[in-house]
Amino acid sequence: MRNQASAPQANALPSAAEGCPRCKAIKATRYEAVRQGDKHTAAAMAEAMGLHQRAAHS
Numbered sequence: 001m002r003n004q005a006s007a008p009q010a011n012a013l014p015s016a017a018e019g020c021p022r023c024k025a026i027k028a029t030r031y032e033a034v035r036q037g038d039k040h041t042a043a044a045m046a047e048a049m050g051l052h053q054r055a056a057h058s
């Protein structure tokens with residue numbers, strides 16, 4: 001019997017809030033794109049974040 005009720009995804013990568021390096025990189029790229037008014041890259045990063053989170057954090 002394991003006592004992991006609070007961490008059902010113990011083997012998954014850390015969440016974005018916990019400092020996943022890939023999330024950080026995507027966020028940083030998106031932030032910079034937004035700052036520069038690059039909506040195309042910003043949208044691409046938003047999509048990349050969604051795909052990454054689904055792949056790595058679900």
Ligand SMILES: [Zn+2]
Nearest residue numbers: 020022023056
């Ligand atoms: Zn991540």
